[in-house]
Amino acid sequence: MTMSEIDTPALVLDLTTLEQNLDSMAAHARAFGIGLRPHAKAHKSAWIATQQISRGAIGICCQKVSEAAAFVAEGFDSILISNEVVGHQKIRRMAALALSADLTFCVDDDRGLEACNDLASGSGVRLQVLIDLQGGWYRPGVASTERVVELAKQVDSFDHLQLRGLQAYNAAAQHITDFDLRTRSTVEFCERVIEAVAALNELGLDSSVVSGGGTGTYDIDPLHGPYTEIQPGSYAFMDGGYLENTDEDGKPRQDFESSLFVLTTVMSRPSSDLAIVDCGTKGISIGPGMPRVFLMSGETSEFEFVRASDEHGSIDLKGCDLSIGDRLLLVPDNVDPTVNLYDGYLGMRSGRVTETFPVTARGQVR
Amino acid sequence: MTMSEIDTPALVLDLTTLEQNLDSMAAHARAFGIGLRPHAKAHKSAWIATQQISRGAIGICCQKVSEAAAFVAEGFDSILISNEVVGHQKIRRMAALALSADLTFCVDDDRGLEACNDLASGSGVRLQVLIDLQGGWYRPGVASTERVVELAKQVDSFDHLQLRGLQAYNAAAQHITDFDLRTRSTVEFCERVIEAVAALNELGLDSSVVSGGGTGTYDIDPLHGPYTEIQPGSYAFMDGGYLENTDEDGKPRQDFESSLFVLTTVMSRPSSDLAIVDCGTKGISIGPGMPRVFLMSGETSEFEFVRASDEHGSIDLKGCDLSIGDRLLLVPDNVDPTVNLYDGYLGMRSGRVTETFPVTARGQVR
Numbered sequence: 001m002t003m004s005e006i007d008t009p010a011l012v013l014d015l016t017t018l019e020q021n022l023d024s025m026a027a028h029a030r031a032f033g034i035g036l037r038p039h040a041k042a043h044k045s046a047w048i049a050t051q052q053i054s055r056g057a058i059g060i061c062c063q064k065v066s067e068a069a070a071f072v073a074e075g076f077d078s079i080l081i082s083n084e085v086v087g088h089q090k091i092r093r094m095a096a097l098a099l100s101a102d103l104t105f106c107v108d109d110d111r112g113l114e115a116c117n118d119l120a121s122g123s124g125v126r127l128q129v130l131i132d133l134q135g136g137w138y139r140p141g142v143a144s145t146e147r148v149v150e151l152a153k154q155v156d157s158f159d160h161l162q163l164r165g166l167q168a169y170n171a172a173a174q175h176i177t178d179f180d181l182r183t184r185s186t187v188e189f190c191e192r193v194i195e196a197v198a199a200l201n202e203l204g205l206d207s208s209v210v211s212g213g214g215t216g217t218y219d220i221d222p223l224h225g226p227y228t229e230i231q232p233g234s235y236a237f238m239d240g241g242y243l244e245n246t247d248e249d250g251k252p253r254q255d256f257e258s259s260l261f262v263l264t265t266v267m268s269r270p271s272s273d274l275a276i277v278d279c280g281t282k283g284i285s286i287g288p289g290m291p292r293v294f295l296m297s298g299e300t301s302e303f304e305f306v307r308a309s310d311e312h313g314s315i316d317l318k319g320c321d322l323s324i325g326d327r328l329l330l331v332p333d334n335v336d337p338t339v340n341l342y343d344g345y346l347g348m349r350s351g352r353v354t355e356t357f358p359v360t361a362r363g364q365v366r
Numbered sequence: 367m368t369m370s371e372i373d374t375p376a377l378v379l380d381l382t383t384l385e386q387n388l389d390s391m392a393a394h395a396r397a398f399g400i401g402l403r404p405h406a407k408a409h410k411s412a413w414i415a416t417q418q419i420s421r422g423a424i425g426i427c428c429q430k431v432s433e434a435a436a437f438v439a440e441g442f443d444s445i446l447i448s449n450e451v452v453g454h455q456k457i458r459r460m461a462a463l464a465l466s467a468d469l470t471f472c473v474d475d476d477r478g479l480e481a482c483n484d485l486a487s488g489s490g491v492r493l494q495v496l497i498d499l500q501g502g503w504y505r506p507g508v509a510s511t512e513r514v515v516e517l518a519k520q521v522d523s524f525d526h527l528q529l530r531g532l533q534a535y536n537a538a539a540q541h542i543t544d545f546d547l548r549t550r551s552t553v554e555f556c557e558r559v560i561e562a563v564a565a566l567n568e569l570g571l572d573s574s575v576v577s578g579g580g581t582g583t584y585d586i587d588p589l590h591g592p593y594t595e596i597q598p599g600s601y602a603f604m605d606g607g608y609l610e611n612t613d614e615d616g617k618p619r620q621d622f623e624s625s626l627f628v629l630t631t632v633m634s635r636p637s638s639d640l641a642i643v644d645c646g647t648k649g650i651s652i653g654p655g656m657p658r659v660f661l662m663s664g665e666t667s668e669f670e671f672v673r674a675s676d677e678h679g680s681i682d683l684k685g686c687d688l689s690i691g692d693r694l695l696l697v698p699d700n701v702d703p704t705v706n707l708y709d710g711y712l713g714m715r716s717g718r719v720t721e722t723f724p725v726t727a728r729g730q731v732r
Binding site for chain 2: 007008009010016025063064083085089104108109111112137138140142143265268269270271274276281282285309311312323324325337340342343362364366
């Protein structure tokens, strides 16, 4: 199948670019001697996660228990649920998964630890725990070293919970576009990470895992913090949001290229300056930014995606032209919720579909 | 199963309120002597569409061919695709569906009519066509009566296309909150509809179907325009967006009540004024407005949903309190893309799940 034979909207993946992105991040982790645990919440795909593992990733991250369940079912055996797990249904399910996979989750509160321990005990497993250090005001996590230590002690006191260390994901820094400001935020956060790890060590509490780092800071965190593993996800696809970030020279970053596109068709030309495409918010995630519009050649365009309703996207032609039936490639501003809208990927090489594979954990939000 | 046993986030539907909403709209259509063709793009559910048909709806609307296919597979036999259909894959599929259902679609351009006719001919069907009158600058559709007539003549000249009339959906008016301004927009638009219908009649061109009207204007359109059917969708659920609209007295409208909620759990309390719930943009659509936060009692709350990331929602407590594990009901600002995130509904009566049914056309965006 060629690009022109694909019904739209569709999630198309340039496999050559994907592989370059995966290779680059794997090489970076090797060069820094740091573990790479890519976040599967971005791609939700067993096929892509397998590519990451085959390049040396030590496991994957998931954000939800149901997401982890989808990957355990596909045979993945080392999963960090990089999130708090609240509610008996979720904890019971996680404990059951821990029978067949090496499973770690995050904690930022002592309420619920006892119930968690009891459910783990009931399943005959020991659940591994990272204390979650808050990296942004709107995020879960604990703010102070004192609270990290208190929680770590409490976790350590339960037979069926095993303290492993710290999650320290500086969410607030990921989308600071300016490299120097992003670095400053990272350095400040890393000082908190260093302090927390030192406090755990002083008490003989396990800090052998320190996990963090996203696509915005994967190259800065390991320089300044005691990270043992990084957990970037979006780098595989490079969305519009991360393309806003600049490098050390103040230029657009070049480390990864966009590999994921939503293929769309012009379905109406209601006025001389406007084209309507067949992809709205049910086909691509809008926000914080609008999708970027690429030509079918893969080149960027002047076209501006200005508005989306549920099933329509409005494109300001900026003096250029498009005909009904013309096709465009949209780069989502945020890949994660976009991928979650689709059942499968169309993997392309040289303009032809060579692989199709499912969005394994599509809709697994529990 | 009771509400407290449901894993979250989950799409819960108050069946009693849903039925009241469905009854109200059915009664309105009967009172006006107008056909009700509810839009299935809102609920994407064969179960709910069946409830609508059983209350007298003359058929359903779909927005996409793949969505229509999902409903034809469930036995629905009168479907208006209230949208332009562009691309051979879609037209071929639509022509195949027309073998087993009464299918109408919209046209706003003559390019493609010949290919459409050929594909319909190949399937041995006659596809019914409405000319789409534009109701908002960012929408498909034609702006002038002259163009309506030109297109109608062209459609009429093809053996396998059957002109049926006009689609006249005034999208621009639906979310004008003030009743008088909404009415003014409707009246202005209806003047264009009246003019276009008169022009078709004058030439003996079929205008026996005039379809339009959404949840924002279902009660105004039939007063001012020559509508034969209305196509509201959101009324079944009443989302936050439509609750902003006022009635004739300038008060919040009371015609329909919210029946659809995303059930969510507080999973972190990182600071005194903030709660994090386990539902972000993968569990509820954000935009244009934020979700409204209801208590489990069904009452409104002071809590303000202020931010969503992919898997987290941030709630400003506004001086009130919430504990980890507490549950809340979120009313989406826009139901359509929210429903599309879920595989199924949990239908509730008196706090218990009494029906579960699938989001039949989930992800059918082609």
